[in-house]
Amino acid sequence: MNRYLYISLLAVLGWNAETAAQNGTRQVPKLVVNITIDQLRSDFLEAYAPHYGSDGFKKLMEQGRVYENASYPLIQTDRASAISTVLTGTVPYYHSIVGQQWINRETLRPQYCTDDNRQNGTPSPTHLAVSTFGDELKVASDGRALVFAISPFADAAILSAGHAADGALWLDEQNGQWVTSQYYSNHNPIVSLGFNELNSPSKQIKKLTWTPLGQEKVYDFRHTFKSHKKFQEYQTSGLINAHITDLALAYVRQKGLGSDDITDLLCLTYYAGPFNHQPVTDCQQEQKDTYLRLDQTIATLIRQLEEQIGQKEVLFVVTSTGYCDPEHTDYAKYRIPTGTFYINRAAGLLNMYFGATWGQGRYIETYTDNQLYVNRKLLEQKRIGLTDFYQRAREFLLQMEGVRNVYTALQLLSENNSEIAKVRNAFHPQHNGDILIEVNPGWHLQNEDTGEDRVSQASAIPFPIIFYGADILPTKVQTPITTDRIAPTLSRAIRIRAPNACTSEPLF
Numbered sequence: 001m002n003r004y005l006y007i008s009l010l011a012v013l014g015w016n017a018e019t020a021a022q023n024g025t026r027q028v029p030k031l032v033v034n035i036t037i038d039q040l041r042s043d044f045l046e047a048y049a050p051h052y053g054s055d056g057f058k059k060l061m062e063q064g065r066v067y068e069n070a071s072y073p074l075i076q077t078d079r080a081s082a083i084s085t086v087l088t089g090t091v092p093y094y095h096s097i098v099g100q101q102w103i104n105r106e107t108l109r110p111q112y113c114t115d116d117n118r119q120n121g122t123p124s125p126t127h128l129a130v131s132t133f134g135d136e137l138k139v140a141s142d143g144r145a146l147v148f149a150i151s152p153f154a155d156a157a158i159l160s161a162g163h164a165a166d167g168a169l170w171l172d173e174q175n176g177q178w179v180t181s182q183y184y185s186n187h188n189p190i191v192s193l194g195f196n197e198l199n200s201p202s203k204q205i206k207k208l209t210w211t212p213l214g215q216e217k218v219y220d221f222r223h224t225f226k227s228h229k230k231f232q233e234y235q236t237s238g239l240i241n242a243h244i245t246d247l248a249l250a251y252v253r254q255k256g257l258g259s260d261d262i263t264d265l266l267c268l269t270y271y272a273g274p275f276n277h278q279p280v281t282d283c284q285q286e287q288k289d290t291y292l293r294l295d296q297t298i299a300t301l302i303r304q305l306e307e308q309i310g311q312k313e314v315l316f317v318v319t320s321t322g323y324c325d326p327e328h329t330d331y332a333k334y335r336i337p338t339g340t341f342y343i344n345r346a347a348g349l350l351n352m353y354f355g356a357t358w359g360q361g362r363y364i365e366t367y368t369d370n371q372l373y374v375n376r377k378l379l380e381q382k383r384i385g386l387t388d389f390y391q392r393a394r395e396f397l398l399q400m401e402g403v404r405n406v407y408t409a410l411q412l413l414s415e416n417n418s419e420i421a422k423v424r425n426a427f428h429p430q431h432n433g434d435i436l437i438e439v440n441p442g443w444h445l446q447n448e449d450t451g452e453d454r455v456s457q458a459s460a461i462p463f464p465i466i467f468y469g470a471d472i473l474p475t476k477v478q479t480p481i482t483t484d485r486i487a488p489t490l491s492r493a494i495r496i497r498a499p500n501a502c503t504s505e506p507l508f
Contacts, residue, residue, distance in 0.1 A: 028494045029315040029470040031258030033266045033305065034133075034486075036083050036160065037294070038153075039273035040320035042068070042462035048291045056299035060318060064468035067507065069480040071460060072322045074426035080113045080155040081426070082321035082483070083269070087132040087160050089487030089502030091425035096129040100155055102431040103373055108366045111431075114158045116183070124183035125158050127431075130501035132162030133487045134265045139164070140496035144262050146255055150247050151269035152235040158183075160267035166255075169247065171240070173232045178247065233276045238290030241270045245297045249304055258309040263494045268301075270294060277325050306469070315470035315493060319483060320463035326455050331442050340444040341402040343367050346437070353396055354389075358382055363389075369452065370445055371433025386410060393435055405438040412436075465507075481507060 045057065052058050060066075072082060074091050076099075084097035092098045097113055104111035111117075116124040131139075134147040149161035149168045158181070161168035165184065172179045234240055248268055251257065257264040272294055275286035298318075305314050331338035347364040350372070354363040359382070365375040372393075379389060390408040397406045407420065412427045423436070439445050439456040446453045465486060470493070482504070489506040491498040 027312065027471070028263055030261065030313040031252075031264050031266065031305065031309055031315070032490055032494065033268065033301075033314060033316045034087070034160065034490075035268050035270065035298075035316065035318045036086060036156070036321060037270045037272050037318065038079055038156070038321045039271070039324045040463050041272070041324060042464060044272070044287065044291055045464075048288055048295075051288075051292055052295045053299055055303060056295035056297075059299070059302065060316070060466045060468050063474050064316075064318075064466045065472050065475050065477070065508070067465040067477045067479075067481050069478060070319060070322075070463055070465045071480065071482055073422060073482040073484055075422045076426060077321065077323045079153065079269075079321050079323075080159060082323070083156050084128060084159050086319060086483050086486050087134065087162065087267070087499075088128070088130050089133070089484050089491075089499045089504055090130060091484060092428050092431075093425050094130055094501040096127060096428045096431060097159060098426060098428050098431045103366060103368050103371075103433070105373070105430070108373070110368070112155075114155050119183075122183060123154055123158055123181040125161065125163050128159060128163065131499045132160075133490055133499055134160075134162040134267070135164045136491060136497050136499055137263065137265055137494070141262050146257050146264040147267075148251050148255065148257070148265070149267035149269075150244055150251070151267075152240050152244065152271055153269065156269040157267075160269065171235055173235060176234070236271060236273060236276050238271075238275075238286065238293040241290075241294050242297045242300075244268055244270060245301045248301065252305065252308065258305070258313060270297075272320075273325055279325075279327050281327070302468075311469070312471050315472070315490075316466075316468045317486060317490065318464075318466040318468070319486065320461075322461055322463055322483065324461050326457060328455070336442060337440070338442045338444070339402050339440075340446050341400070341437070341439045343370065343372075343437070343445065343447050344449050346397060346400065347372055350393060350396060354392075357392070358384060367433070367447070368450075369447075369454075370437045370439060372435040372437070374434040376434075390435070397435070397437060402440050402443045403437055404440045407436040407438070409434045467507075 049057070072085060074081070074085070077085075078099050080097050080100045081092055084095050085091055088095045099113065101110045101112045103109070113127055114123045114125065115121045116126045118126070137145045138147060147161060147165040149157045149165060150170070151157035151160065152171050154170045157168040157170040167180055167184045169178050169180050171177075248266060252266065257266055272290055274280050275283045275290070280287055302316065344367060347367045350364050351362060355361060361375070361378050361382070363375055363378060364372050366373045374389070379386065387410065390410050394406045394408060397403055407423055409429055409432070412420065412424045413429060416424060427436070441456050441458040443456050444453055445456055465481065465483065467489070484502070484504045485507050488498040488502050488504055489508065492506040
């Protein structure tokens with residue numbers, strides 16, 4: 001019988017965590033803890049290993065099922081697209097979260113991925129087009145499973161929580177308070193129980209002295225914070241992770257996660273990127289300290305959850321968002337090929353070219369990053385075929401210096417081959433531009449109108465996927481695998497249907 005048909009039949013017949021336990025079948029965990037570590041990298045994880053304790057990263061690596069060669073099945077991941085892929089088991093082509101923001105085609109203005117335009121911008125998962133693992137857990141348990149998410153960032157909290165969650169919590173960078181959304185109307189947030197008053201970052205930051213852990217010489221990091229910038233810096237430091245763990249453990253105690261035979265879900269986002277998004281070369285000590293503190297807080301989380309719920313009753317899965325903040329390397333200084341491609345100039349030249357061909361008009365309405373948005377109404381008025389337009393635009397752009405390849409919406413919607421698979425997977429016709437320009441690695445992609453400037457990178461960021469707990473046998477797997485297989489693996493582990501757009505095979 002097909003594996004997914006089998007899983008679906010189990011869900012239809014009511015084989016959730018509760019019925020499995022009652023019938024004495026293979027035990028399912030009472031709590032699943034999904035940990036996504038923003039910008040976790042295998043090279044840093046290994047470099048700082050001699051300084052770890054025995055109950056954090058070492059326990060995960062030695063006692064867990066470790067997939068050492070993980071990747072995302074799409075190009076240019078960021079936090080929002082990565083977390084959505086992990087929890088839905090599919091790619092932006094289906095789940096629609098192509099990034100933290102995109103251009104709204106109606107307003108031609110930036111659209112944040114969790115802003116709900118129908119509710120005056122109230123944060124919600126409305127743009128997430130498919131179900132998540134947590135959503136399917138809710139369905140399978142008839143709403144009785146508890147699903148919560150905690151993150152330093154609104155997008156990560158909301159997208160990992162999904163549509164049907166009981167609550168999502170994140171740090172408001174404007175005032176430093178842990179907040180939720182009115183979308184989770186049935187959720188009595190822990191912030192109302194006094195946690196902010198007792199433990200708010202604003203109180204901690206006033207007396208912040210950052211002393212690194214480990215055997216190295218004591219080194220103080222003292223920062224001067226002004227207005228809301230202090231909370232942004234707190235979000236992107238190693239200090240935030242212990243606070244998230246404290247909140248998570250408080251949720252487990254007060255909400256009763258893992259206290260019965262219905263599997264619950266807790267989604268956590270930790271931070272392992274460079275302090276305040278600085279180049280790693282400028283904050284090497286802080287970077288090391290972040291990993292050492294993260295090791296300690298993961299050890300605390302594992303120890304307390306296993307003591308409270310049971311060692312075999314909690315299933316942890318740990319992975320990375322699969323990207324890192326770009327380093328601002330001066331390639332020209334080292335005679336490495338580089339240059340600058342100006343997206344605003346490319347749009348202007350295309351409008352001039354098409355104006356000479358078909359008459360004056362703003363054929364390219366707007367642009368962002370490496371994407372051009374076509375004025376489709378103008379093409380209809382002038383009776384210009386999309387195929388002809390795209391072909392001419394592609395040929396024109398390919399002649400520009402620094403352009404490696406050009407993809408059109410028509411091409412990505414009609415072709416599905418291995419050569420463009422990752423580009424297609426990262427594309428969504430409603431949220432992406434009509435023309436995507438791939439710039440040579442090492443080249444700057446710049447927008448002179450907005451000041452945006454990023455360096456094109458094609459190199460992979462190594463990271464693992466780790467499953468630990470719930471009777472999982474220790475093993476290391478070298479075979480390359482992708483993160484979209486996490487959700488179906490978790491679904492199989494607790495005998496529910498995989499998310500509704502997930503077509504990937506479980507890992508075990």
